[in-house]
Amino acid sequence: xxxxxxxxxxxxxxxxxxxxxxxxxxxxxxxxxxxxxxxxxxxxxxxxxxxxxxxxxxxxxxxxxxxxxxxxxxxxxxxxxxxxxxxxxxxxxxxxxxxxxxxxxxxxxxxxxxxxxxxxxxxxxxxxxxxxxxxxxxxxxxxxxxxxxxxxxxxxxxxxxxxxxxxxxxxxxxxxxxxxxxxxxxxxxxxxxxxxxxxxxxxxxxxxxxxxxxxxxxxxxxxxxxxxxxxxxxxxxxxxxxxxxxxxxxxxxxxxxxxxxxxxxxxxxxxxxxxxxxxxxxxxxxxxxxxxxxxxxxxxxxxxxxxxxxxxxxxxxxxxxxxxxxxxxxxxxxxxxxxxxxxxxxxxxxxxxxxxxxxxxxxxxxxxxxxxxxxxxxxxxxxxxxxxxxxxxxxxxxxxxxxxxxxxxxxxxxx
Amino acid sequence: xxxxxxxxxxxxxxxxxxxxxxxxxxxxxxxxxxxxxxxxxxxxxxxxxxxxxxxxxxxxxxxxxxxxxxxxxxxxxxxxxxxxxxxxxxxxxxxxxxxxxxxxxxxxxxxxxxxxxxxxxxxxxxxxxxxxxxxxxxxxxxxxxxxxxxxxxxxxxxxxxxxx
Numbered sequence: 001x002x003x004x005x006x007x008x009x010x011x012x013x014x015x016x017x018x019x020x021x022x023x024x025x026x027x028x029x030x031x032x033x034x035x036x037x038x039x040x041x042x043x044x045x046x047x048x049x050x051x052x053x054x055x056x057x058x059x060x061x062x063x064x065x066x067x068x069x070x071x072x073x074x075x076x077x078x079x080x081x082x083x084x085x086x087x088x089x090x091x092x093x094x095x096x097x098x099x100x101x102x103x104x105x106x107x108x109x110x111x112x113x114x115x116x117x118x119x120x121x122x123x124x125x126x127x128x129x130x131x132x133x134x135x136x137x138x139x140x141x142x143x144x145x146x147x148x149x150x151x152x153x154x155x156x157x158x159x160x161x162x163x164x165x166x167x168x169x170x171x172x173x174x175x176x177x178x179x180x181x182x183x184x185x186x187x188x189x190x191x192x193x194x195x196x197x198x199x200x201x202x203x204x205x206x207x208x209x210x211x212x213x214x215x216x217x218x219x220x221x222x223x224x225x226x227x228x229x230x231x232x233x234x235x236x237x238x239x240x241x242x243x244x245x246x247x248x249x250x251x252x253x254x255x256x257x258x259x260x261x262x263x264x265x266x267x268x269x270x271x272x273x274x275x276x277x278x279x280x281x282x283x284x285x286x287x288x289x290x291x292x293x294x295x296x297x298x299x300x301x302x303x304x305x306x307x308x309x310x311x312x313x314x315x316x317x318x319x320x321x322x323x324x325x326x327x328x329x330x331x332x333x334x335x336x337x338x339x340x341x342x343x344x345x346x347x348x349x350x351x352x353x354x355x356x357x358x359x360x361x362x363x364x365x366x367x368x369x370x371x372x373x374x375x376x377x378x379x380x381x382x383x384x385x386x387x388x389x390x391x392x393x394x395x396x397x398x399x400x401x402x403x404x405x406x407x408x409x410x411x412x413x414x415x
Numbered sequence: 416x417x418x419x420x421x422x423x424x425x426x427x428x429x430x431x432x433x434x435x436x437x438x439x440x441x442x443x444x445x446x447x448x449x450x451x452x453x454x455x456x457x458x459x460x461x462x463x464x465x466x467x468x469x470x471x472x473x474x475x476x477x478x479x480x481x482x483x484x485x486x487x488x489x490x491x492x493x494x495x496x497x498x499x500x501x502x503x504x505x506x507x508x509x510x511x512x513x514x515x516x517x518x519x520x521x522x523x524x525x526x527x528x529x530x531x532x533x534x535x536x537x538x539x540x541x542x543x544x545x546x547x548x549x550x551x552x553x554x555x556x557x558x559x560x561x562x563x564x565x566x567x568x569x570x571x572x573x574x575x576x577x578x579x
Binding site: 067071095097098102103124127128129130131167168169170171172173174175177309310311313326327330331333335336338 | 447452503525527528529530532575
């Protein structure tokens with residue numbers, strides 16, 4: 001039944017887009033990227049096409065990933081529509097090689113009487129290991145006075161938030177993945193969870209108190225009270241985050257002290273406190289990393305040095321080159337650089353002479369085990385070079401100590 | 416206006432609680448056993464790869480994996496120069512590949528991995544790699560989680576896509 005509903009809604013949205021495009025102003029964007037591996041030659045080609053029609057406010061797009069190993073990995077379609085206070089979005093993914101249906105998602109948003117409602121529905125086919133599954137979730141968010149309230153009712157699906165990570169469909173042979181917001185968890189329908197979050201309590205001593213209560217089909221699952229930024233008189237450099245969690249058979253209290261050293265000129269410190277022996281005493285302060293960043297006109301310069309290789313790491317460019325605890329990186333399924341202890345980055349973004357925008361990024365990484373000059377290990381370069389208003393060329397390259405690792409180039413056209 | 420909003424939120428909360436306590440119709444059925452996924456052989460030019468991925472790893476995630484010597488076998492006239500490379504912080508502690516078979520030990524240097532690709536077997540294709548007949552059985556593989564406990568797992572082959 002759900003499959004039928006999903007398919008009907010998708011066809012409806014796509015149909016509206018196609019019908020509208022027959023009369024409306026047609027615009028769109030297409031892009032491609034050809035990837036070259038020096039060891040083996042050309043390896044992958046990313047193709048994308050997005051068409052937008054002004055009439056009906058419906059946009060329809062599709063994108064493909066084809067490897068030059070002879071694999072058409074997947075074909076994705078997406079549609080968005082907006083009518084008055086309602087906003088709709090649909091995504092569907094098919095296997096490229098077998099044309100098998102893999103995943104479908106529909107998200108509807110509306111704001112009614114000051115309450116923001118969202119309906120998330122998704123289906124995972126049994127052609128994906130971990131499927132079959134389907135379900136939906138309804139989210140409602142509003143405020144009463146200064147309090148914020150969010151309710152999520154899960155009927156076989158979880159949505160991406162602070163507790164859940166959404167879903168990624170991964171191609172087993174290449175590791176390439178697609179990420180979506182709605183994670184269907186069960187086969188068939190039925191209530192599976194209810195979460196209430198109340199936020200913005202302020203008792204004067206803290207920045208914010210958040211209360212979260214979660215029920216599942218088993219009944220009460222947990223209640224969590226989180227307090228951020230507890231300050232202590234005369235210790236302006238120290239704040240404490242506290243989390244009190246009640247579960248059916250246990251209660252836990254986690255105190256996380258944080259150093260507040262402020263923004264010292266262009267420098268930021270990543271520091272941690274050692275209080276493992278006694279939660280209420282601080283045995284040591286560790287400087288785990290230091291970051292320098294400054295902006296000079298259109299040029300931004302950044303340098304990150306990390307001294308705790310098993311605690312902090314830099315995510316790859318795809319995940320924003322941010323510094324995060326390795327445990328969090330792995331739990332969220334992100335990719336990171338485990339070997340590089342330092343990164344120097346320079347980026348430029350500026351208007352081109354004839355519309356469009358230049359973008360350039362160069363990240364240089366250093367590895368203490370490297371035998372190259374200054375421990376240089378790898379350089380990552382990305383660039384976008386506009387050619388007029390509607391065409392831009394893209395370029396990407398990675399060079400490591402043992403030679404060229406990656407070379408990609410493509411174009412993006414807007415009409 | 417504020418009263419209307421308050422009323423809407425209260426009604427919504429009441430409905431949600433009512434659904435929660437009365438409408439349980441299904442239990443979660445998506446619980447899955449830990450699985451080691453072996454990707455299909457991919458070839459470009461004369462270079463081949465097999466990606467190894469973890470799914471649903473318990474106990475803080477996959478921390479180490481060992482394949483006994485001879486645990487992975489292949490046709491010597493189809494492939495050569497076989498080796499294994501770690502990904503996402505997994506390092507190769509030991510590896511040995513002969514003309515027909517081999518084995519290796521991988522470990523994460525800091526933490527554990529719940530889901531995702533963590534290593535790849537690379538080789539030079541000297542014949543039709545589709546006929547290389549890579550074989551490995553679960554009995555020759557052992558895995559430990561981040562707490563040092565052995566992981567009971569399924570071996571997944573021929574799986575095109577997985578969800579994480």
